[in-house]
Amino acid sequence: MKLQHLSYLAAIVALMSCGGGTEKQEAPAAAQETVKTDISTNPDYQKGLALVAKSDCLGCHKIEDKLVGPSYVDVANKYPSTTENITMLANTIIKGVTPDKAIWGKLPMSPHPQLSQADAEQMVKYVLLLKK
Known part of the structure; x- marks a missing residue:
């Protein structure tokens, strides 16, 4: 009987030690978030x-909800943050954007020629950081 218990104990120890050394530990979900x-x-x-706060952008866009135009989060989720996309x-x-070229429906987007390319x-870049 003692030999049988010892065999079970050895099997449990062997199972517990298998595969434990190669997996990476991940941070808790709360810390990752x-x-x-x-x-x-x-x-x-x-x-x-x-810059967005000083502009008229928030008249048509919201961060998480569609208003007239898409939400900033939707834009961020659609476009990877690459130099070309920026x-x-x-x-x-x-x-x-004219209605015939619109990507998010048929609504135009007003031009903002007063903005510099850098601004x-x-x-x-701010909008693309909002990706979820």
């Missing part, structure tokens, strides 16, 4: 937010 969502200290976030989206902000790109 904090790191993932704490973008407020990012300089691109701060500069872009300030330039293209900044040009869209400056030049606007428009900074605004886009």
Whole structure:
């Protein structure tokens, strides 16, 4: 009987020791979420937010909900943060969009020719940081 218990104990120890050394430990979900969502200290976030706050963008766009145009989160989820996308989206902000070229429906987007390319790109960088 003691031999049988010893065999069970040996089997349990063997099972517990299998595969434990090669897997990476992940941070708890709460810690990952904090790191993932704490973008407020990012300089691109701060500069872009300030520019958006001074503009008329919030008349048509909201951060998480569709208003007239798509939400910023929807834009961020659609476009990866690449140099090409930042330039293209900044040009869209400056030049606007006619209904026949609209990507998010048939509504036009007003042009913003008063914005510099650098400011428009900074605004886009802010928006793309909102990706969920």
